[in-house]
Amino acid sequence: MRIETLVPTVARVEEIRQETPDIRSLRLVFEDEDFKSDFAFKPGQFCLISVLGVGEAVFCIASPPQWEDFIEVSVKEVGKVTSAIHDLEIGAKVGFRGPYGNWFPFEENFGRSIVFVGGGIGLAPLRPLIWQTLSKRDRFRDVYLIYGARSVADLVYKDDLKEWSSRDDIRFTKTVDPGGEDETWDGEVGLVPQILEKVSPPSDSVLITCGPPIMIKFVLLSANKLGFRPGDVITTLEMKMKCGVGTCGRCNIGNKYVCRHGPVFTLEEMEKLPNEF
Amino acid sequence: MKTIEDILRLIEDWQGKGYTVVAPVRSEGLVSFEVLRAPSQIDFDHVLTVNTLKDVTLPRCETLFKYDVEKASIEPSWEASQPIVVFGSRPCDAAAVTILDSILMGEVTDSRYARRRENMIVVTLACSQADEACFCTSMGYGPHDPTGSDIIGLPSKGGYVFRVVSQKGKDFASKVGLELDEGRADPEPELKRRITTDGIKAWLDENFESPKWEKVSENCVSCGACYYLCPTCHCFDIADEAGASRGVRMRIWDCCSFAGFTKMAAHQPRVGKHRRYRQRIMHKFKYTVDNIGKTACVGDGRCIRYCPYGVDITEVLEALRE
C-alpha cells in the first residue's frame, strides 16, 4: 500500500535498447512485489520516471498490458532528466509513479477499422494499443498503420516494425521524410500526412495519431480532408507536468488538466479547448 | 462574552492539553501566522495576516521523501502531526480552506494535505475592522461569515462571543470544555470596496482571446507575491534538492506568473505575461468554477495589498467585463 500520492516506487532497469541515436527504450521491473502484482494500466496512460537526485519526467507507457512482468518506456534525450536516464545502465534503479491519465478507447471500437498514424517517437503511445489491437484482432475490421520518421535511423521499435511488416492482418505503410532514405529502404518516401492521404483509409474508421506537434497538426488536417469525423480522430497531448494527478496546476488547457482529463483527446474535444497548447 | 484575558487563558489550556496552536503574531511591522509559544504573543488588532493557512495545510516547501541513490531507497517523509488549532484566522482565510479542500480532497486526494486537514481545527476570530483592500462581501462571504470555521468568535463589546459552526468544532469544544457564549455580536464592519461578480464568468467563457488581457496586465512584473500570499492559489513544483548520493524530493510553491512554469524542453505553450496573467484570472474565476463549482477567490485582498505595482484584481475584473 503506497501512502503518498507523490512518492514513487522503485523500479529496476532490466534492459536498455538504443532505438535511434537519441532515443533509448528501458524495460523496467518493479521491485515491490505487491506493487507489481497490483499494477494495471491501459494503453495511452503515462507514468513519471525519477532519476533520484535529478528529477522526474513524464513518459507514456510504451509496452502493452499483456506483457505482464515489466513495462517499457522510450526516452528521447531532450533535457535534464532524459539525459540522466540516457546515462543509466542495466541494473540501475529509478523511481516510478503511475499509471496516470485517461486511455485510448478500445472495446468501444470493436467492429470498426482502426488507422494508426505515428511519427518518430510518437509511435511510443500507439505501440501498446497496436499490440493490444492485434491481440484481439478478430474484433476489428481493417487495421492500418502509417509510421514515419525523419530518416531510416530515426525509426523506433525496429523489431516490432519488422513483425508488423510481415503480418497480413495489419496494413502497414512505413515512410521516411524526403532525404531520409538510404539504399536499403523499401518503404515510402514522404511526409506522414501525405502518405496518409495516399493510403486513404476509409473515413468511417477510427484514426489514432501521435507524433511531433507539427505532424499532428497536418495529420488532423488530412483526416479532415479524408472525411473523418472529429469524434473519431484521437491523439494525445503533451504539456509540462509535475504531479500527474491534476493538483499542481501547470498542465491545464482551459479547464482541462492534461494529466487527469487527458492525455488522450479526440479532435472534437480539442476543438473546444482554448488555443494554448 | 469572553474577554481577551479569558481567551488567553483558554489558549494556554489548549496548549497544556497537547494542542499546537497557530495564531497571528506581530513581529515588527508584520503580522503572520506562527506556532504560538505563549498566548500573549497573539495579535488581536490587525486586519489580516500576511501569510495564510496554506502555511499549515500546504506549506511553502515540504519534504516528500528522502532518497539514497546507492541503496536505491525511497523513504517517505512524514512527521506525525499533532492536532493543530488555528486560532484567530479571519473568515476569508477560513473560507479559502473550503476551496482548497474541494480541490485537494475532491476527485483526487492529496494525502499530505488531507492528513493535515484532519488534524486541524479552525477557530476564527471574525472581523471588527476592514481595510481598503478587503472585498470579501463581493465574493459572497463577509466579515462574520462562518464558512470554513469550526468555531467562530464574533466581536462583542471589546471581547468575543464564541459559536460552534461544525461537528468538528462541537467535538473540540466538548473535549476542551470550551463554553459557548450567548450574547449579541457587534455589527459587521462596512467594506468600502465592493464589486458585483455578475457577468464575469460569462465574459471569461467567451473571451479567452481579448485585447483586454494586455491592458489589465500592463503593470504586472510577473513576480509571485500575489500567488504566494493568496489563500487559494495552490500550484506547486516538485524538485530534488540533491546531495551527490543522498537528498530529498520537495514540494515547493510555484506560480503561473513565472515564465518557466509551463516551459518544456521543446515547447512553451504560454508565451507572454498577459497570457500568464490570463491564466491566473481564468483559473480563479472560470476553471475552478467549471471544475468544483466555486470561485477561487475569497476577497481577502492580499493580492491588492502586496502587489508592488498596484495590480488590483477587483479593478481588473470590472475592466474585463466592462
Place this chain on the structure above:
Amino acid sequence: MRSEQEAQLRRRVSQLLEDGTLKVVLGYASGFKGTRPLFVQDTRHVDRLVWNEACEANLTGYLLREPLKEMLDAGNRIGLVVKGCDMRAVNVLIQEGQVDRSKIYLIGMVCEGVRDGSDFSLKCRNCRVQIPEGCDETIGTHTELERLEGNPLEDILKVKAMDLAERWAYWKQELSRCIKCYACRQACPMCYCQECITEKSRPQWIEKAPTLSGNIAYHFIRAIHLAGRCVSCGECSRACPMDIPVDMLTRFVAATIEEEFGYIAGEDVNAKPFLGTYRQDDPEDFIR
C-alpha cells in the same frame, strides 16, 4: 511646487503624445499604496498622472519588460517619468547596452523627497540628485530645494555595528521569511538576465525551495551579481511582501565599492561598467 509640476507634467505628456513624439509615457497614478505605475497612451488619460511624495518607485525596470520592451523593439519612442535617483538606473542600462538612449524620452522631475509610508525614504537622505541630470526635459523649479539631512546608509551601519553572531542571527531571521516570490528580482531594473541563475537546472546552482539555506544562497548571489550595478534605489525591498530589507545586501556592496574604488553605479552615463574597468592604481589591500 509639486502641484505645479504635476500640472506641467500632464500638459507636456499630452503634447508629446499628441504630436507623435512618443508612443507611450510611463509615469505614476494614484494607487492603493499611494501611487502605482501608469502607462499613458491616450491624451484623455493624462489627468491620471500624478506627481507627489508617494512617487517612491523606480519605474526604470519596465523598460526591459513587457509591454515596453516590445514597443521599443518595434522602433517606438517611449517616455519615462524619472527622479534624479532613477536616472542612475537608466544610466546603467544605457552603459550595459540594454537601452538605446535615443529611443527613450526622459522627463525628469525635480524632487523634494519621496516617502516610504510616513517617513522620507532612506534613499532621499543627503540626496545629491534632487535636480535630475541627463533628461530630455526637466520639470520643476531649481530654487528653494531643501536637502534632507541624514545618512542613507543608516540601516546598514546599524547592522554593521553588530558583532558577527548578532549579525548572522539578524540575517537568518530576516531571510528565513523569504518565500521566493522573486518580487525583488522582478522589481529590480538591473535584474534583466534572460535566464536567472535561480532558474538554471543544469546544474542547479541554487536550491529551489525557500529554505533558509536556499534563501541565503539566492540573496547573496543576487547581491554579488549586482556588484557595481546596484543603484541603491531600494525597489527590491519596496516590492518585498515579507518586509525583508534585501536592499541592504546590495547597497552594502555598492557602498563598499564606492568606499574602495570611488565608483558610484549610474552616476556617470559615460563611465564604463564597474566590473569592466581596471586601473593601475586600484587598491589591492582588500585581497587577503
